[in-house]
Amino acid sequence: MSGTDMAFSGQAITGTASASPAGLRPVLLPWLAGPAWLAAALVTHYWPDADDFPDTNLLAILFGVVGIALLIGAALRLLTVRAPWLIVLGLGLGAWEIAQAKLIALPRPFFGTPQDLLDVFITDWHRLGLSLLHSLGLLAVGYAAGSLSGIAVGIGLGRSKRFRYWTHPILRAIGPLPPVALLPLAFVLIPSSWLAGEALMALASGFPAAILTWSGIAAVDPAYYDVARTMGARERFLTFRVALPAAMPQIFVGLFMGLGASFAMLIVAEMLGVKAGLGFYMQWAQGWAAYPNMYAALFVMSAMCTGLITLLFRVRDRILVWQKDGLKW
Template structure:
């Protein structure tokens, strides 16, 4: 049952204008109503923050940001208002495209529940402080971390991005190259694949003592760990994709005069591309985990370093702020990988569900 039914049951929709299709009119009316429901949860969170009385005693600080005086609660309301405007804009943007409209409507219940969850969290964590403090601060307290030291968080985010980019890109390139060699050449498979299976199951962090000894800087040591954890899934799935290429494809290509380089780059690799992207997506999660753990153990910067430093001072609202940045970064990286995959594998549209 749609969330719309909770609000519109028993209520009559407006009548269509003369000459307008009744089916199209009802569809548009439902879309507008469900789009309103999509932001209602976040509007509720704003109202709760404004109207619910502050029972627990808290220290209110005023921060100067770009000439504006902001408190943590005011900054929180601004963030919520930005989310409301974002989803309202997406609603208008999706209105004229059936596919985007369907995708937008599919997330309405989640957005509505997210707003209500924020409202409840605000009551329990900020207004009443019934949650264990300082381990579970309210959402406005987490926003305050960005007001207090947003520049420092941004610097650590850039450090993490630089380290992740170097390690992940190198790991993917190394993994694809290794997988092609293993999947195509039987002799390389004989000698390298057992090593891949043995070393691949070892957590990358276990190599940290050796990495810190072998590499001259903590940055290069952490990049090596990310390369190791990204290399295994990409190489393994690439090798499987290359080795599972049907022989008939090679026979047809050879009949047309194709040589070995053509068979590798125009037959085997395109066939293995879906599995390569599966390996890249899997490696992304492993690499991000290794990134954070390596930054907690000897790096001079990064979000993991920021979490470790904040934990020492029991500033758990800063820990949650770093976790929020990590979640946004990871989602953005997955979005980029998905966009590249959709572009490269556009031939699958309509073929693969």
């Protein structure tokens, strides 16, 4: 065999290897997502339930609609990246249906069925929606007040020696305390449980915002201030046009940390003092052994927290355009 023939033969072998199952996997995976959901629909509809569960037929229809939609998405090549997760989700829901609705493998009522969760969203959506709105309102006020106060305190710590002298010891004494530990004292000193919850959420979000703002301002290169002063800049310009923009990456880290701390404080406050919101809804559901309602509240809470973090990331990417690809969510 000549060298040319061997070269063509090697190229043929290479081409065959590229068409191997590993190469075809990204093409085939999107087409498996729809059948996984359709299989879950068939199991839900044709396998008899072990007990009288609500909305079984409706659940099967929903699985089937999702399966058909995924097949359409595969045909339009929209599922290239998400296909593995969609397959696992469909198979996981089908396994959950078999384990609990068909076999009751785990003790009830602690472990419900997909039908139970769907029934909660159908029958109790109004109370869940009101709880979500209350939690969002409580979180928005406390987090915004704490973040803005923390940024202001951080600016003072970074730009004023006198302010730092008087404020830093107080911050070191109170800031590291878990806000949950101050909950009984807050309910005694503040007559309104709503205001007490807001104050503790403000403390939870304010401390990391203050520390990270201070750190960001302290890390600004002094040469920036010198250049601005030579051009006639005053203290106000140095603070808001030099120090604050340069500290923005650190400030957003503090805002993310404060948001997570505010989430935790929100649920504790609603469970123990503020008799409304998703935390109170979860406590009510547990008291009545309505565990599907509790799981539905957890699902809504997860969606709320994920949505707010995503929104904060969008704001960060808009402001810090040069760092857009440095941190993902």
